[in-house]
Amino acid sequence: MRLPFRLGLRGELLWLVAGVMLVVVGLFSALWLHTRRSNEDARQLSAGAVRELAREGLLSRGQTLSSQLADAATNPLYYLDLAKLGELARATLRQPDVVYVIIHDAQGQVLHDGSGDIPAFGQPMSDPMAYEALQAEGPHGQWSEMLLDVASPIRIGGERIGGVRVGLSRENATRREVEVLGPLQARLQAASNEHLAWILTLLAAMFGIAGIALWLLQRRIVQPITELAEAAGRIEQGRYTEVTLHSERQDEIGELVRGFTRMSEAVARHDRDIRRMAYTDSLTGLSNRLAFREALDDRLLTLQASSGELALLFVDLDDFKRVNDTLGHEAGDEVLGQLSVRIRLAVERLGGQGAEIARFGGDEFIVLFLADDIRASSGRLAEALIEEVQRPLILHGRQVFLGASVGITLFPFDAASAGQLLKNADIAMYQAKVAGKGCYRFYSKAMDQAVERRVQLEEELRGAWERGELSLHYQPIYRLADGRPMGAEALCRWEHPRLGVVPPSVFIEVAEQSGLIEALGRHVLVQACQDAATWKQPGMEPPFVSVNISPRQLRSGDLPDVVASALQATGVAPQQLHLELTETAVLGDEAQASALLSRLRATGVKVWLDDFGTGFSGLSHLRRVPVDGVKIDRSFVADVLRDPDDLALTSAIIAMAHSLGITVVAEGIEAEGQYAVLRERGCDQGQGFWLGRPMPANDMRRAFRDASGQ
Template sequence: MGPGHRVPDGGAMESRTEGAALRRSILDTIPFSIIATDARGRIVTVNPATTALLGYDRDELVGAPLSVVDGARRRLSAGGAPALTDDQGDDVEWVYRRRDGTTVPVQEAIVPLDAEDGEAPGFLVVAYDITHRARTRDHVEHLATHDSLTNLPNRAHLLRHLEGALERAEQTSLHLALVLLDLDHFKRINDSLGHHIGDELLVVVAERLLAWTRSDDLVARLGGDEFAVVLHDLPPYADLERRMEELMVDVLAPVVVHGYELAVTGSIGGIRYPADGEDPATLLKHADIAMYEAKAAGRNAIRWFDHGMLKDDDGRLALSAALRQALEQGELSLAYQPQLDLATGQVVGVEALARWTSPTLGPVPPDRFIPVAEDGGMITHLGNWVLRTACEALVRMQEELGHPLRLAVNVSPRQLRGRAWLEEIADAISSAGIAPAQLEVEITEGLLIEDHGDVVAMLESLRSLGVAIVVDDFGRGYSSLAYLTKFPIDKIKIDRSFISEITCADNDAAIVDAIIVMAHALGMTVVAEGVETAVQERYLRERGCDEVQGYRYSPGVPADDVVQVTRALSG
């Protein structure tokens, strides 16, 4: 045996054997999936945790390519093998596919193996199940992008969805539509019947919208009582008018919730892509403008966006600026419409009506400038001006007539929000020198349902001053006469829409009859507004209606003409 010949070190061999056994023991007991591959990604061995995770026997995996367990496609090298060398470094989230075809999310790291004792180099692919983490993350993501009540996507989800939808529409040359639906007077239901009733109504509407749409469409809740629908893959000339009519019938049908039958109506605004905008934010803004137009048209209506609405939107801003200037420069005036006692035919009062003739815009009707005053924060200024001007004019009318009149003024919900307005009323009465009982404050029935505590307190304070409370346009909202017993109400004005239905002597205006009978039972006076014909007057007199006003007697006239009109009507 030559001097250069080395005798094998038995201790070293034994040490390597013990090390291999230790590694095998660790691999067999560690709870992580460990897959050893050769340099081309072919599986050399797996540990028991791998077979437990994936449902394969060891023999089914050994010799197979790593792709057999992949639930997603890996990058391939130039030779067609998995590019495991590119995946080295930080661990990443990946997806494995089990033997039964189901997938499992894993956290995976790939470790290169150096060649040892003539063995070919390869990789260790180490992974562990992160199903719980993925579910938690998905749940958090769902909460961030979905409405908790209806489980519909929210506004943030809608905007992201629209981005992808617009890309798809551009590629396919198909169109899409975005429709916004806002339930009319929903807050009244919430506040009068309870939030649990309102919530259940929202859930029913959400379910109906899902049933009405196709599986590829999107239904979202934007907040409150506002919903959005994205209709995908529409041909350029799709009959969307018919679709919206179907929506009104299928989705906005009456709903029974806990024994309450709720009449559901909605204001709908829609846009078409690509005609009405190029990006999600613009499309949503234009759909919102169209929905506003539907509300302005009297609600329970459908409006499709057209670019002229942008001018209308700008026009509202211009109108707001002009109204502010009009208030400062005294461009507004008041007209007074007489109110007659049906039993005697005598004029017993007048209603003050704001009028505006602009030097640049011409006559602007109240239904245009009053909402602008509300939105622009000018309604308190306008309301105080109407109150003081009308009280002062009433004094002059009474002096010429020689007998007292009552004065009715309309009040905005915003005026009732602060105690300052109550002081304004007391000061206006005192300054003019009229009796508090001569002043009638007209409120809408919807106001009674919006905030019981504040409204009741304000109305009781008005009553304590001696001012009478009148509910205007009664019958148009959700309230009932039984509901009005909770409030200090003196008089009810039947909405003109019910009076207009009395067209002949044989008419049976059941709603008018019921209001008159029940109001009298509750000790309230009844006024019919919008009376235009002798038939209507006779019908109301026979039913015991107390007072009337309308074009049959006189339109609103300037204060200087009230005395002449009153004398003519009183005969």
């Protein structure tokens, strides 16, 4: 039968020594316990004897005082001479340890207690000891926790005419008891400590001898054998560089060590050539996917045994496809080569000893990183990698700007297997993409649920337009000067049969990330143009419809053709169509965006910048990007009545845009005061809940018809 584990020579020696020492410790412990028990018995016997002597002494003294007082008080009590009784009581009270004196008659009524005014005179004794004191036939003592009460009767001719009670404090007796027992207990404790010191000294000596013996066996026999076994394991795993055996010994073990070393060097030479071809990425010189996976598996085995930690950083380049599409694949390869060097240098600069870097495929890199404070260190590394990637690249005499999104997962906190760690890092990287790119995110279990929900939502979104679940609502846009409706913004709504109303902020993001936004954008554009074709305002120019264009639609490059096809199919005049793009979408590639927008404006279509003021552009970009209007972001409009800075910035945008001949639209007007301020500042148009909420196409059509009849 094979044992489930191998004890090993070191373990056997440890067990043997541990067994012997356990027996020795047991014997010494028994001896020590016996000594302590004997000392405790002696202490208890001595304490009992001293305590009994103290009690007997105090009782004898109390009986003497009580008897003497009873004899002296006989005649004064018979003649009820209170003055004499008081004198006798006070004389007794002055005796050491006497707490109280009570002289009473035969019925137990107090006659004197040694005080001046005798407040208890004539009152029966009612304390717990009174009954036995009245029944005493001779000197009788009663004990309480702090007192001794001694009662003696007073008789004349055999007839009891009263009695006396003397109360003595036990405090001095207790103190004397402690004084007597103190030196005895100190001597017993000293003897006990001396015995313990000898026992501990002997135990320490035996442990020292056992430790020296174990150390010698470990150093001379066990350690060399263990090193050989570990070296054999490293050779088996292909970790030849970690085999560093060396020995100056001239015995059999020394010869064995030197033989192992020669064998390891020979095997390593042959293995290096093979691994160089099989495990290196030819483009960047980094490890490839296969090499990294093996390195990760090996590192996890080591860390699981030593309870170590590591971080896995998944680095994905943002918008790398644009480099291949615009500059060619050779330029893309050169970009990957330059960035791989930057990534390697960043890892080395931040203390990446023992780190592994690999090109995982395409524009993806992965870093295995070890550090003490693994979470904080990996966060700093991710920031450094993003910063390195964002620095401009010089390619064929022109600057190329890229970004990177980084996902981080930690071992052993997030997962214990290589496959799960890689999956977690990929999920975290995706969350960094969703967060806006150019950032990093740590993996959390909530991300799994988010990815699952996103995948489910993406599946449901496919075909949602064809199933009639998606529809358009329109929010009217008014001219602020006279309050007349000028047009409306098309807003996509999703009414799912099971999930209910899905917010646009949720499904638009899914559509953008999955690529469904291009097909959805075409449907929205065509439907909006069809609805706008039915909008009429007699005596006025036809109302316009504004449609939001996603950054992905803009990057595709075929937006002018898609718009022209929608206009032709619906018969809407180009002047009735306004396209809304965000600042960040336009400025991501300003040159390409300017060319596309110029083509669109040449057909008569209007172009507006949405959420103006929230990006990184600045007003100066309005001179270089051909737009017809800007929409002031609702965050500025919300605070124009409270924040002077927002009011000043809004006024500056209006003035600058008007100087360039650009229309200004304010979003999010939700109060009459906001409307009044914006109209006063010369804002051209506005929209918001105070002016009108989003409505279906038929309601929007009636709203335009009713407005024309006013």
